[in-house]
Amino acid sequence: MSYSRGIPVKSMRPLFFYLSLLFAGHLHAQDGGQLYATYCSACHGPDGKGVPAANSPPLSESPWVAGPPDRAVKVVLHGLEGPVEILGKSYNLTMPPQGAVLPDDVVAAILTYVRSSFGNAESAVSADLVKSIRAATSNREKAWSAPEILKLHPLPKEPSALKNLISRTYFGNWRDQPDFSTLTSANVEEEHDGIISLDQATKRGEHFGMVWEADFEAEKDGDYEFYFDADDGGRVVINGKRIAEIKGLGPMNGSRSKTVKVTLAKGLHPIRIEYYEVTQNDGIQLGWKGPGMKTFKWVSKDTASNTKKWKEILLTPKDRPIIYRNFIAGSTARAIGVGFPGGVNLVWSADNLGPALVWKGDFIDAGRHWTDRGQGNQEPAGKTVVKLSDKRLLPDDAVFKGFVLDSAGNPAFRIEIGDQILTDAWERGEKDTLIRTLTLNGGPAKLPFLLNSLPPGDRLRISGTQDGVRGTAGRHEVELNPGQPRRVFYSFAP
Numbered sequence: 001m002s003y004s005r006g007i008p009v010k011s012m013r014p015l016f017f018y019l020s021l022l023f024a025g026h027l028h029a030q031d032g033g034q035l036y037a038t039y040c041s042a043c044h045g046p047d048g049k050g051v052p053a054a055n056s057p058p059l060s061e062s063p064w065v066a067g068p069p070d071r072a073v074k075v076v077l078h079g080l081e082g083p084v085e086i087l088g089k090s091y092n093l094t095m096p097p098q099g100a101v102l103p104d105d106v107v108a109a110i111l112t113y114v115r116s117s118f119g120n121a122e123s124a125v126s127a128d129l130v131k132s133i134r135a136a137t138s139n140r141e142k143a144w145s146a147p148e149i150l151k152l153h154p155l156p157k158e159p160s161a162l163k164n165l166i167s168r169t170y171f172g173n174w175r176d177q178p179d180f181s182t183l184t185s186a187n188v189e190e191e192h193d194g195i196i197s198l199d200q201a202t203k204r205g206e207h208f209g210m211v212w213e214a215d216f217e218a219e220k221d222g223d224y225e226f227y228f229d230a231d232d233g234g235r236v237v238i239n240g241k242r243i244a245e246i247k248g249l250g251p252m253n254g255s256r257s258k259t260v261k262v263t264l265a266k267g268l269h270p271i272r273i274e275y276y277e278v279t280q281n282d283g284i285q286l287g288w289k290g291p292g293m294k295t296f297k298w299v300s301k302d303t304a305s306n307t308k309k310w311k312e313i314l315l316t317p318k319d320r321p322i323i324y325r326n327f328i329a330g331s332t333a334r335a336i337g338v339g340f341p342g343g344v345n346l347v348w349s350a351d352n353l354g355p356a357l358v359w360k361g362d363f364i365d366a367g368r369h370w371t372d373r374g375q376g377n378q379e380p381a382g383k384t385v386v387k388l389s390d391k392r393l394l395p396d397d398a399v400f401k402g403f404v405l406d407s408a409g410n411p412a413f414r415i416e417i418g419d420q421i422l423t424d425a426w427e428r429g430e431k432d433t434l435i436r437t438l439t440l441n442g443g444p445a446k447l448p449f450l451l452n453s454l455p456p457g458d459r460l461r462i463s464g465t466q467d468g469v470r471g472t473a474g475r476h477e478v479e480l481n482p483g484q485p486r487r488v489f490y491s492f493a494p
């Protein structure tokens with residue numbers, strides 16, 4: 001090489017090396033586009049937007065293409081088939097495997113092109129990476145299913161629309177929306193992921209409320225839709241205006257959810273979400289949809305799409321009481337629900353040998369148990385639920401002996417206490433009143449009897465015909481004499 005004579009070889013090498021790299025890189029990018037046109041665009045479209053006629057999915061701004069490239073490499077090598085949701089649209093097709101046809105550097109060039117075109121802005125993919133993924137998955141014969149590959153390579157999380165999110169946790173027993181401004185929070189947390197969850201409360205205790213404050217970022221001017229659901233209640237306030245509220249006790253199954261439209265200007269809007277739990281089950285869902293968006297984006301850990309929906313099957317007593325035996329939220333495992341015609345209801349606990357809950361309004365939505373194989377607790381469907389006791393009210397030797405129904409269908413629960421039998425009969429009285437008749441038979445001994453262990457609050461009055469019912473600090477007692485029935489009235493405030 002005469003032309004190189006006199007020039008130190010050492011200094012030539014880096015220059016060539018550098019130039020050849022530049023050149024190769026340039027070629028590569030062009031190749032990627034051409035290779036894409038050859039191998040992918042028939043199905044994914046020349047612009048990466050999919051082919052509407054074939055209903056094939058887009059690669060443009062697809063989260064499947066974003067983040068670490070492993071997911072897309074595996075899809076190209078082995079194919080993808082079965083139901084999958086891409087950018088809010090459902091597909092159920094088959095992408096044939098390309099691994100046998102396309103060598104590592106071609107897969108790398110195509111994916112580098114896809115990840116930097118069509119509005120995507122992701123890092124390049126090297127042939128070495130493709131090579132190592134190919135080697136690691138060499139046993140694979142089937143195409144991937146979406147759940148299978150997403151478990152290995154979850155889609156990247158989009159930034160939440162809730163900025164500067166702060167959560168406050170409160171503890172207390174509420175049956176309806178508390179005024180959080182008068183309460184002291186047990187915990188304050190900055191939630192950097194911008195996602196609402198009950199984790200801060202559930203790891204600290206039971207019977208809680210939470211309040212979140214954040215700035216909701218509207219991407220553009222226009223109409224926004226919010227979806228809100230909670231178990232039990234809560235509200236959403238944007239720009240100081242209450243836009244949605246769910247009151248009292250009830251399930252989070254979409255039956256009480258609120259969907260509301262709000263017009264927002266591009267920018268940040270103060271948002272406050274309040275939540276409170278009444279009994280056992282808990283949950284909150286908040287989603288939003290901006291102008292032109294087809295699906296909700298979720299700012300809560302739980303989303304409505306992963307909540308099982310069941311059809312409402314409201315049990316409504318017509319002329320006879322309905323007895324419903326199943327798990328009922330707020331009671332114990334052996335709960336017996338009784339819905340009386342006219343809308344007064346009872347849950348009697350065979351574990352605690354007494355009433356657990358009384359409420360007025362709708363009885364029970366049995367849809368969950370009847371369509372979802374009895375998973376989980378059923379919740380009373382009515383609004384005014386009063387919890388009367390959460391522990392055993394009778395001596396240890398008391399044993400539940402079943403119940404009988406009278407000719408009108410009213411239940412009488414039977415309890416054996418030593419050589420005495422206690423009958424606890426229930427029927428509906430006038431207006432919103434339940435009448436309980438307690439009869440002790442056998443033995444000479446009187447029985448001091450606790451009617452409830454929890455204060456009934458101001459919505460329910462507990463009284464008796466005789467002056468036998470004593471009430472102190474929310475505990476009501478009655479003394480039972482053998483052979484002398486005692487009547488007790490549970491009256492709901494109008």
Ligand code: HEC
Pocket residue numbers: 036039040041042043044056057058059062063064065072075076080081082083084086091092093094095096098110111114
């Ligand atoms: C014969 C049609 C066909 C060809 C050719 C094809 N794909 Fe696909 N691709 C599909 C279909 C259909 C799906 C969705 C499969 C499903 O419904 O489970 C898909 C899914 C994908 C996905 C995941 C979902 C998404 O939209 O982001 C990626 C990434 C992808 N293909 C990349 C490519 C690349 C890169 C090529 C070229 C090397 C290619 N595909 C070639 C049909 C094809």
